[in-house]
Amino acid sequence: MSDAIVVIPTYNEIENIEAIIDAVFAQEKAFHVLVVDDNSPDGTHQKVIELQEKYPERLFLEVREAKTGLGTAYIHGFRWVLARDYEYIFEMDADFSHNPEDLVRLLAACQEDGFDVAIGSRYVKGVNVVNWPMNRVLxxxxxxxxVRFIxxxxxxxTTAGFICYRRKVLETIGLETIRFVGYAFQIELKFKAWKLGFKIKEVSVIFTDRTKGKSKMDSSIFSEAVFGIIKxxxxxxxxxxKPHA
Known part of the structure; x- marks a missing residue:
């Protein structure tokens, strides 16, 4: 039994899913992986089922009925994880924008350095983004x-989606209190963890835009963030x- 699990939400990631799972399991740390698939029509979850034969007791799958937002997918995954004995819980995209080799660096920040949340940060040391168009970077x-100003x-x-949480953070936040369903979900979790007094560290990583598959970004994601953050x-x-004990 591993003490660390990587939650990967997917929708139409058939071009990436096998490679990202193989890459996570290639790390020295014996991570487990939970894929939360939103019933992808391209067969993503069927591929995961095939891979479960290759990685028994390490690769898990939850299939939801429909695509209802990144935040709800993660909450579904977190509830599954918290019903088990994992101590370190990761968020990671399936498209290789997050480098699986950085998982051990995020883990070390929590496990060895004593932080409660470790964020794979694009902006803590300048702007570490590769292959994004300038308008998207800006x-x-x-x-x-x-978000910092407000x-x-x-x-x-604040919008990073490559994160390691200690179990107690997600237990204390109360997943039922999360209101955002899109990418602003990432902001809300960090904000609640900070307000509760958890120790947060940003670990500098290089973010590389996907080369396969289609981005899920759209304008509604940013409108949720802009107006939702004020609320x-x-x-x-x-x-x-009440600060955590």
Missing amino acids: MSYFASKY TGIPIHD MKIRSMFTKT
């Missing part, structure tokens, strides 16, 4: 600046937050 970079959160990459901040001002 949109992402200034979105994080905007919330006061001391994190450079989140206002709600937090009227909610008493």
Whole structure:
């Protein structure tokens, strides 16, 4: 039994799924993987079922009925994980924008350095983004600046989706309190962890845009973040937050 599991949400990732799973299992650390697939019509989950024969007791699959948002996919995965005995819980994309070799660096920040949340950060040391068009780089970079300005959160990459959480963070946050369903979900989790007093570290990583498959980004993702963050901040001002023990 491993103490660390990587949750990978998927929708139409047939071009990437086998390679990303193989890459995670190639690491020195014996990670487990949970794929949360939104009933991909391209056969992503069928490929995972095939791979389960190759990686018994290490590769797990949850198939949801439909695509209802990144946040809900992660919450589904987190609930599955918290029902088991994992201590370190990761978020990672399936498209190789997150380098599987960096998993051990995020783990070390929590396991060895004593942090509760380790974020694979694109912006803690300049701008470490490869193959993104400039307009998307600027949109992402200034979105994080905007979030920092509105919330006061001391994190450079607030929208990052490459993260290691200690179990107690997700247990304390209360997944039932999460309101965002798109990419702003990433901001909300970090904000709640910070408000609860958990120790957060940004680990510098290089983010590389996908070379296979289609991006899931659209304008509604950013509108949720822009307007939702203000509401989140206002709600937090009227909610008493008890620091974790």
